Amino acid sequence: MKKFIIYLVKRILIFGIILIVLDFSYTYIYVNKDTIRTKIEYIFQNKGKKYDYIFLGSSRVEFHINTFMIDKETGKKSINFGISGQNLPETFLTLKLLKQQNISAKKYFINIDEADLVEKSKKRFSGVSYFLPFIKNKVINNHLKEYDLDYFKDTKIPFYRYMNYGYKIGYRELLLKLGNKKRVKKFYIGLENVLKTDTISSDFKKKYDTELLNEISLFAKEKKIELIFYTSPYYNVKNETTFKEVLKKENIFPYIDSVTNPKLFKDAGHLNKYGADKFTKMLIRDFNLKTKITTTNYKNKKE
Numbered sequence: 001m002k003k004f005i006i007y008l009v010k011r012i013l014i015f016g017i018i019l020i021v022l023d024f025s026y027t028y029i030y031v032n033k034d035t036i037r038t039k040i041e042y043i044f045q046n047k048g049k050k051y052d053y054i055f056l057g058s059s060r061v062e063f064h065i066n067t068f069m070i071d072k073e074t075g076k077k078s079i080n081f082g083i084s085g086q087n088l089p090e091t092f093l094t095l096k097l098l099k100q101q102n103i104s105a106k107k108y109f110i111n112i113d114e115a116d117l118v119e120k121s122k123k124r125f126s127g128v129s130y131f132l133p134f135i136k137n138k139v140i141n142n143h144l145k146e147y148d149l150d151y152f153k154d155t156k157i158p159f160y161r162y163m164n165y166g167y168k169i170g171y172r173e174l175l176l177k178l179g180n181k182k183r184v185k186k187f188y189i190g191l192e193n194v195l196k197t198d199t200i201s202s203d204f205k206k207k208y209d210t211e212l213l214n215e216i217s218l219f220a221k222e223k224k225i226e227l228i229f230y231t232s233p234y235y236n237v238k239n240e241t242t243f244k245e246v247l248k249k250e251n252i253f254p255y256i257d258s259v260t261n262p263k264l265f266k267d268a269g270h271l272n273k274y275g276a277d278k279f280t281k282m283l284i285r286d287f288n289l290k291t292k293i294t295t296t297n298y299k300n301k302k303e
Contacts, residue, residue, distance in 0.1 A: 019158040026162050026174060030133035035180045037173065039081050039187065040097070040130040047101045052076035053289065054098065056091050057111030059084035064111070064232045064271050066280040067188050073281075074290045078105075080187040088116040089125055089147040092216050093140065099223055100139045108227045109283075110216070112252050114234070114243055117208040125149070129165030190273025191266040195235065198262040202234035202269060204243045210250055228287070233259040233279060235268045258282060 036042050053076060055065045061082025070078045081094055091110060098104070125148045131140050135155050144151050153160050162169055213229070220227040230253040237257050247254040259265070264275030271279055283289065 016158070023159040023162065026159070026169075027133050029174060029177060030169070033177050035177050035182055037177055037181070037183045038130045039083055040094070040134070043081075043094070043097050043101050043103060044134065046103060049103045050077075051079050051103070051105040053078035053107050053109065054103075054105040055080050055082060055109045055111070056094055057082045058086045058091070058113055060113055060232050060270060061111045062187075063189055063191050063266075064276050064279055065109075065188060065283070066190065066273075066276050068186075069277060069280050070284060070289060073284055076289065082111070082187075083130065087125070088112070088212055088216075089143075090131070092212065092219070093131060093143045093147075095216070095219070095225075096139050096143060097137075099225070100137075106226065107287075108220070108225055110227060110229050112213065112229050112231050112247075114202075114204055114231070114256075117210060117213065117243075117246060118205050129161070129168040132161040132165060133169060135161075188276075190276055191270060192273065193266045194272055195262045195265040195267060198236070200268045201236035201238045202256075203238045204240045206239065206242050208243065208246045210246065213250060229253065230283075231256050233257065233265075233271060233275070235259075235262065235265045253286075255279070255282065 030041075031044075034045060036045055052074075053067075053070065055061050055067065055078065059082065062080060062084055063082070065080050065082065067078040067080045070076065081098075083090070083094070086094075095108065095110070125144070131144070132154060134140050135144065141155065144155060148154055153164070155161075166172075217227065219225075229251065231247060232255050234256050240256060243256070244254055246252075247256075259271065259275055259279060261275075264271055264278055266272040266275075
């Protein structure tokens with residue numbers, strides 16, 4: 001029995017050492033290899049960059065805001081930091097990182113999805129994995145401590161983060177980074193597909209929580225960040241009355257039903273590239289992006 005216990009302890013120690021070595025190796029490569037594959041890596045490797053407009057949020061920013069069009073039509077410099085799968089706590093962390101890395105803009109636009117205001121708990125990371133190689137960064141660590149339910153596992157257990165989020169920061173992504181395979185997709189990604197049926201809808205909830213939204217607004221005020229909240233289009237919206245009331249109360253510009261043509265959507269929650277162009281033109285028009293941004297030009301014309 002004693003020999004078995006010693007054997008078991010040795011195996012556990014060996015397994016633990018392997019996990020520690022793997023964790024150190026993965027982290028070292030992600031933090032120090034200069035090949036950029038994610039927008040979070042871009043932030044760390046482009047300190048001090050200046051923009052006129054920065055757009056933050058989920059896939060409904062990444063797929064909806066054509067920053068190439070904005071730059072061409074306005075003569076300004078913009079960047080799309082939308083990340084698919086990201087929710088509001090992660091968008092908040094992205095904003096904090098931009099501030100820490102001195103990547104600034106004259107105006108910051110944050111898209112607020114309906115789902116962002118449904119959850120009552122602010123501890124609800126989902127696409128957190130892109131931040132995890134950088135947990136020693138003070139801003140990231142402090143933010144995770146406050147907003148990540150799995151903070152202990154994500155930051156204290158060796159190699160757990162790389163196993164749990166292997167589909168984003170696992171060995172395949174590591175090999176691509178080691179092979180200097182730079183990000184192929186642009187920061188704005190236009191979706192090709194067209195909605196197959198016009199019978200689907202976006203059915204909204206009836207209860208919302210704005211605690212986290214208020215925290216972001218307070219942070220922006222303290223850091224003297226000019227921040228604009230908006231909600232991009234959904235297809236065939238149902239039960240939207242309560243949500244619209246919340247948007248009005250929180251000064252969020254409601255574009256939720258500003259695009260109605262099904263040919264401009266990929267699915268109920270995402271515009272295709274044609275819809276993205278139409279919506280981007282709305283933002284250029286309504287916020288007068290060609291000159292000085294104001295929030296008094298908002299029209300919310302349906303197109």
